[in-house]
Amino acid sequence: GAGVSQSPSNKVTEKGKDVELRCDPISGHTALYWYRQSLGQGLEFLIYFQGNSAPDKSGLPSDRFSAERTGGSVSTLTIQRTQQEDSAVYLCASSHGDRFRNMNTEAFFGQGTRLTVV
Amino acid sequence: AQKITQTQPGMFVQEKEAVTLDCTYDTSDPSYGLFWYKQPSSGEMIFLIYQGSYDQQNATEGRYSLNFQKARKSANLVISASQLGDSAMYFCAMRVTENTGNQFYFGTGTSLTVIP
Secondary structure (H helix, E strand, O other): OOOOEEEOOEEEEOOOOOEEEEEEOOOOOOEEEEEEEOOOOOOEEEEEEEOOOOOEOOOOOOOOEEEEEHHHOOEEEEEOOOOHHHOEEEEEEEEOOOOOOOOOOOOEEOOOEEEEEO | OOEEEOOOOEEEEEOOOOEEEOOEEEOOOOOEEEEEEEEOOOOOOEEEEEEEOOOOOOOEEOOEEEEEEOOOOEEEEEEOOOOHHHOEEEEEEEEEEEOOEEEEEEOOOEEEEEEO
């Protein structure tokens, strides 16, 4: 498809287990973002990838969270030893990231992964 | 530092009335873009409107307009003739150019409820 794809759409896991969330960005988009959104709340920035540059990890809440982006395309967000407070919707977005180009094009979001830790 | 601020966590408006959602931003970059998104209860993020930092006129898209005041660093969203379907979360975002490319920064959002 032409949009940002996230999988799974829903994930229920037991406390203490590890989970992997996947994001397939729009082809050609060099920038990729992960956000977390608790029920009825705003967007919490987690991590930002731009091309081959080192990612901006400043939003990751703890060392249990990590993310990779392989080949400048697909990204995986991993949460180790999940806790109940990790329950949220995890949103991925991608955009054109080149300097001074496509500045007026928006970021496109996936439908999110709803994570529930029980 | 780049920053986007939305100071209104929740807003109410009567149906058919106009409403303004506030957004201020902070950047030292002269070239930037400002965006508004709508997130209904279904969860999808819907792009509404864009304003470039060099644009002379305020952006408009149907019932949406962006009140861009560059000197004040504000980019408020105005929704005219509110409809029940406008009830949603609204996010302001800024795109700036950095050494490695350009990056989006999002505000914390404003929840709008339209009252019949």
